[in-house]
Amino acid sequence: MPEITGRRFDKAVRETVPRSRYAASVDLAVLLDRIAADVVPELGNGAVADYIPALARVDPRRFGMAVASLDGTVAGVGDWQVPFSIQSVSKVFTLSLVLSLAGDEVWWRVGREPSGDPFNSLIQLENEGGIPRNPFINSGALVVTDELARFGDVTERLLAFLRTESGCSDIEVDAEVATSEAEHADRNRALAYFMASYGNMRHPVPDVLAQYVRQCSIAMSCADLARSALFLARHGVRNDGTRLLGSSAAKRVNAVMLTCGTYDAAGQFAYRVGLPGKSGVGGGIVAIVPGRCAVCVWSPALDARGNSVAGVAALDHFTTETGWSVF
Ligand code: GLN
Numbered sequence: 001m002p003e004i005t006g007r008r009f010d011k012a013v014r015e016t017v018p019r020s021r022y023a024a025s026v027d028l029a030v031l032l033d034r035i036a037a038d039v040v041p042e043l044g045n046g047a048v049a050d051y052i053p054a055l056a057r058v059d060p061r062r063f064g065m066a067v068a069s070l071d072g073t074v075a076g077v078g079d080w081q082v083p084f085s086i087q088s089v090s091k092v093f094t095l096s097l098v099l100s101l102a103g104d105e106v107w108w109r110v111g112r113e114p115s116g117d118p119f120n121s122l123i124q125l126e127n128e129g130g131i132p133r134n135p136f137i138n139s140g141a142l143v144v145t146d147e148l149a150r151f152g153d154v155t156e157r158l159l160a161f162l163r164t165e166s167g168c169s170d171i172e173v174d175a176e177v178a179t180s181e182a183e184h185a186d187r188n189r190a191l192a193y194f195m196a197s198y199g200n201m202r203h204p205v206p207d208v209l210a211q212y213v214r215q216c217s218i219a220m221s222c223a224d225l226a227r228s229a230l231f232l233a234r235h236g237v238r239n240d241g242t243r244l245l246g247s248s249a250a251k252r253v254n255a256v257m258l259t260c261g262t263y264d265a266a267g268q269f270a271y272r273v274g275l276p277g278k279s280g281v282g283g284g285i286v287a288i289v290p291g292r293c294a295v296c297v298w299s300p301a302l303d304a305r306g307n308s309v310a311g312v313a314a315l316d317h318f319t320t321e322t323g324w325s326v327f
Pocket of ligand 1: 089119
């Protein structure tokens with residue numbers, strides 16, 4: 001076997017690491033144009049969520065992507081300024097808000113392990129005494145919403161945060177989506193009552209459910225979401241320089257996103273993208289490059305696990321081309 005010398009090792013590293021990893025900066029506009037062109041064959045692959053009828057009316061071939069850099073500048077492509085239903089992407093923000101207000105208390109009521117089951121599954125709750133596996137599946141997010149309701153109206157607090165961070169004062173709940181979701185919320189209702197039977201609901205289930213439905217029905221663009229998530233790339237620091245979270249708490253939110261943010265596809269997402277990410281059934285995904293940027297991609301057609309097909313492909317291209325992954 002030939003001896004491995006330092007020089008050979010250097011050469012091997014140079015040959016296997018993408019060249020742009022060494023670049024001082026990446027021309028994001030050029031990169032995003034290329035990604036948008038590359039994902040065209042993926043557009044429309046999968047199916048839009050139809051268990052919330054209002055979501056089924058969205059054109060499955062839409063695609064937008066935005067990258068917000070630490071200084072707040074945003075580069076985008078395609079439908080990056082078109083508002084869409086954020087759905088479970090809201091769970092990153094409600095978790096962060098509750099951690100900022102109540103510290104670690106919420107972890108008594110919800111775990112931090114991947115579930116390996118669909119986001120709306122009931123199956124683990126009985127075996128695990130009404131404690132959801134993590135805050136990013138529906139049961140866990142209902143607990144977070146319930147905990148956040150101790151501090152006042154959840155949706156108003158969330159909207160205020162998102163409007164300030166994004167700089168877009170028009171962000172609102174989409175009333176049509178909220179009504180549609182409320183009319184088809186039996187599974188979430190069942191999850192909440194089941195947890196209430198174990199004593200893991202502080203407030204009446206109908207109140208928690210109403211807040212949860214409204215938070216999921218907020219409409220935002222890729223640009224708004226990327227800017228609103230920048231505090232997670234800045235180790236907890238908001239766009240105005242104040243802190244939402246300590247750096248340790250921000251690190252932990254990112255860790256839970258990596259392990260649980262895309263449900264029972266979190267392993268596959270880590271494998272392909274290599275970033276903390278949170279998806280929603282509206283077709284949005286937010287991903288964080290700590291110390292560098294926040295990325296949001298939107299394309300409504302979903303895979304069987306509820307993650308945007310073109311969105312995951314675009315993020316895969318993004319980290320492959322730039323080398324900007326946490327690994
Ligand atoms: N509002 C949706 C639900 O409760 C959110 C699910 C999701 O985006 N994965 O089912």
